[in-house]
Amino acid sequence: MSATAPTLPDGHAQDPGKRDFLKLVAGFSAVIGVGALAWPLIDSMNPSGDVLALSSVEFDLAPVAEGQGVTIVWRGKPIFVRHRTAAEIKTAESVKLSDLGDPAKDADRVKAGHSQWIVLVGICTHLGCVPLGNKPTDPRGDFGGWFCPCHGSQYDVSGRMRHGPAPANLPVPPYAFMTDSRIKIG
Amino acid sequence: MVGLHKSEFQNPVINWIDTRLPLFTMMTKEYGVFPTPKNFNYFWNFGALAMINLMIMIATGIFLAMNYNASTAGAFDSVERIVRDVNYGWLLRYVHMNGASMFFIVVYIHMFRGMYYGSYKKPRELLWMIGVVILLLMMATAFMGYVLPWGQMSYWGATVITNLFSAIPVVGEYIVTLLWGGFSVDNPTLNRFFSLHYLMPFVITGVVFLHVVALHITGSNNPLGIEPKSEQDTLPFHPYYTIKDSVGMCVYLLVFAVLVFFVPDYLGHSDNYIQANPLVTPTHIVPEWYFLPFYAILRSVPSKLGGVLMMFGAIAVLFVLPWLDTSPVRSAKFRPIYRQLMYVFVVDVVVLGYVGGKPPSGMNVVIGQVCTAYYFLHFLVILPILGKMEKPLPLPESISNPVLTMGGGPLPGAALAKPMEKI
Ligand code: HEM
Ligand code: FES
Numbered sequence: 307m308s309a310t311a312p313t314l315p316d317g318h319a320q321d322p323g324k325r326d327f328l329k330l331v332a333g334f335s336a337v338i339g340v341g342a343l344a345w346p347l348i349d350s351m352n353p354s355g356d357v358l359a360l361s362s363v364e365f366d367l368a369p370v371a372e373g374q375g376v377t378i379v380w381r382g383k384p385i386f387v388r389h390r391t392a393a394e395i396k397t398a399e400s401v402k403l404s405d406l407g408d409p410a411k412d413a414d415r416v417k418a419g420h421s422q423w424i425v426l427v428g429i430c431t432h433l434g435c436v437p438l439g440n441k442p443t444d445p446r447g448d449f450g451g452w453f454c455p456c457h458g459s460q461y462d463v464s465g466r467m468r469h470g471p472a473p474a475n476l477p478v479p480p481y482a483f484m485t486d487s488r489i490k491i492g
Numbered sequence: 493m494v495g496l497h498k499s500e501f502q503n504p505v506i507n508w509i510d511t512r513l514p515l516f517t518m519m520t521k522e523y524g525v526f527p528t529p530k531n532f533n534y535f536w537n538f539g540a541l542a543m544i545n546l547m548i549m550i551a552t553g554i555f556l557a558m559n560y561n562a563s564t565a566g567a568f569d570s571v572e573r574i575v576r577d578v579n580y581g582w583l584l585r586y587v588h589m590n591g592a593s594m595f596f597i598v599v600y601i602h603m604f605r606g607m608y609y610g611s612y613k614k615p616r617e618l619l620w621m622i623g624v625v626i627l628l629l630m631m632a633t634a635f636m637g638y639v640l641p642w643g644q645m646s647y648w649g650a651t652v653i654t655n656l657f658s659a660i661p662v663v664g665e666y667i668v669t670l671l672w673g674g675f676s677v678d679n680p681t682l683n684r685f686f687s688l689h690y691l692m693p694f695v696i697t698g699v700v701f702l703h704v705v706a707l708h709i710t711g712s713n714n715p716l717g718i719e720p721k722s723e724q725d726t727l728p729f730h731p732y733y734t735i736k737d738s739v740g741m742c743v744y745l746l747v748f749a750v751l752v753f754f755v756p757d758y759l760g761h762s763d764n765y766i767q768a769n770p771l772v773t774p775t776h777i778v779p780e781w782y783f784l785p786f787y788a789i790l791r792s793v794p795s796k797l798g799g800v801l802m803m804f805g806a807i808a809v810l811f812v813l814p815w816l817d818t819s820p821v822r823s824a825k826f827r828p829i830y831r832q833l834m835y836v837f838v839v840d841v842v843v844l845g846y847v848g849g850k851p852p853s854g855m856n857v858v859i860g861q862v863c864t865a866y867y868f869l870h871f872l873v874i875l876p877i878l879g880k881m882e883k884p885l886p887l888p889e890s891i892s893n894p895v896l897t898m899g900g901g902p903l904p905g906a907a908l909a910k911p912m913e914k915i
Contacts, residue, residue: 351670351684352669352673353669353672353673354680377771381674433655433656434652434655435651435652435777436772454773455773455774455775456777457852470795471794471796473795473796
């Protein structure tokens with residue numbers, strides 16, 4: 307439309323480029339304005355301050371016998387703590403990295419000098435179910451670690467994914483040994 | 493078009509309103525005298541049934557919300573209290589719960605009708621696509637509603653479904669955290685799901701309005717799939733189809749009542765009567781029955797992202813169905829091969845639903861994969877090719893023609909046709 311009206315009533319030639327430019331500027335400003343208004347609404351859905359604040363728990367390892375696994379809660383998520391036997395540590399360390407779907411050394415998944423303890427976020431990396439394997443009656447899968455009942459993923463005693471559909475290993479949460487028998491997660 | 497409307501209503505009050513806001517004229521035009529093909533069969537009841545169902549869901553939902561407590565500590569107990577202590581609470585809950593199942597039964601049949609009689613073809617493509625949007629909104633609403641009673645299936649269903657988004661590369665994890673409002677499905681998640689579950693049916697109502705506006709521009713399709721040619725081919729919507737829809741509604745309410753009063757939990761899962769426990773996953777988690785075919789497709793693919801893409805793809809193909817089907821003939825009545833394949837397709841979806849409810853092992857996986865492959869084959873390969881190859885049967889000249897000569901038409905002139913029906 308603007309291109310077909312070359313002169314203005316006061317005799318000045320109309321510049322269609324200027325008009326398009328003004329339209330674009332107005333349009334973009336409106337988009338930015340709406341975006342700026344929408345962001346607080348969207349961000350209000352993200353984790354709030356009080357949720358973020360609940361970020362560490364301590365746990366006493368002494369009662370956990372060799373071969374036993376327990377589940378504790380950190381940030382609303384299950385955390386697996388397992389006291390591994392010497393034989394289990396050996397199998398975990400001797401696996402060839404090329405046999406793993408998500409290659410990781412066992413040594414990198416435990417704290418130096420505490421290789422009998424494995425601490426993992428107990429959430430299947432497929433779609434978030436809690437794998438079985440901590441209770442003595444639970445199935446542990448073919449690799450002696452954990453078995454996810456939802457779609458059949460299997461993890462070894464290092465929490466490494468050995469059978470899909472899970473795409474990755476069980477993550478190791480941030481934690482530290484306070485003393486030899488006490489850890490702090492988070 | 494500024495100016496008062498010239499109303500034809502005699503009643504002075506109605507006339508006064510109609511002159512200023514022509515609602516009465518509009519209703520008469522769209523639902524009274526609206527010209528409708530005279531050869532509808534009972535498949536054409538299901539749109540109206542879906543509308544009734546939507547109203548039932550909104551009505552029962554609003555009253556349930558008055559006694560529902562959206563918190564992880566109180567949700568499960570408040571639902572039990574509704575069932576045991578609130579006056580008629582059991583009725584409200586069971587109608588709402590089974591109403592969701594009825595809604596999907598009705599809409600799936602409604603969609604089957606659209607596919608069988610080619611209602612999605614030109615000029616009704618947009619009408620069909622708006623329908624698919626409604627289906628997506630319904631799925632989201634039903635999913636979030638199922639989370640509200642905060643049982644084990646609610647919790648783990650919510651966990652698995654929200655985690656689907658973590659398959660998206662790069663931004664996936666952020667989206668999941670945003671959905672949860674935390675690091676797992678928890679109180680903030682339950683609260684927002686309640687808020688959205690309340691909102692969405694009203695969004696659906698808006699989209700249904702567009703669906704009906706689009707329908708009234710193109711007019712309805714009919715079992716013969718040919719356009720009405722003259723006034724002889726149509727009937728005024730009222731009373732002919734208000735009556736026919738009422739017959740269907742009685743049958744629909746009967747089925748609904750059997751579910752509500754005799755087997756209210758038949759379609760549900762008993763694990764949802766166990767309160768949610770974030771540390772223990774039930775050994776066999778399944779979604780509600782109406783999601784099972786899609787769940788089976790998700791599980792048939794051994795890769796996380798692949799499964800999620802296929803599942804959403806299963807609905808995305810419906811969007812482009814009007815362009816995948818290349819046949820110019822609408823109704824399966826005149827497409828001998830397509831007609832058979834429609835039944836094969838229905839069997840395929842039912843089998844998918846069946847294996848979706850079984851544990852993912854052994855034969856179930858293989859059957860699921862074969863049926864998933866066929867689902868996509870049907871849309872992406874068979875329909876485009878079949879439309880070009882198939883030789884359709886000759887189409888009737890007009891709607892009146894076959895109705896008058898073959899009988900069975902619910903039309904005023906039916907008396908004339910009676911003797912010939914015996915042929
Ligand atoms: C809340 C859900 C829905 C409601 C309330 C609704 C309502 C209606 C109504 C009242 C009609 C007219 C009556 C009839 O032809 O049966 C109609 C027609 C139609 N609907 Fe829906 N609908 C819904 C969902 C869907 C879905 C999910 C689809 C497909 C994906 C769909 C596709 C169509 C088509 C293609 C027509 C035109 C049918 C024809 O005239 O042959 N609808 N709808
Ligand atoms: S959630 Fe564990 S295998 Fe799918």
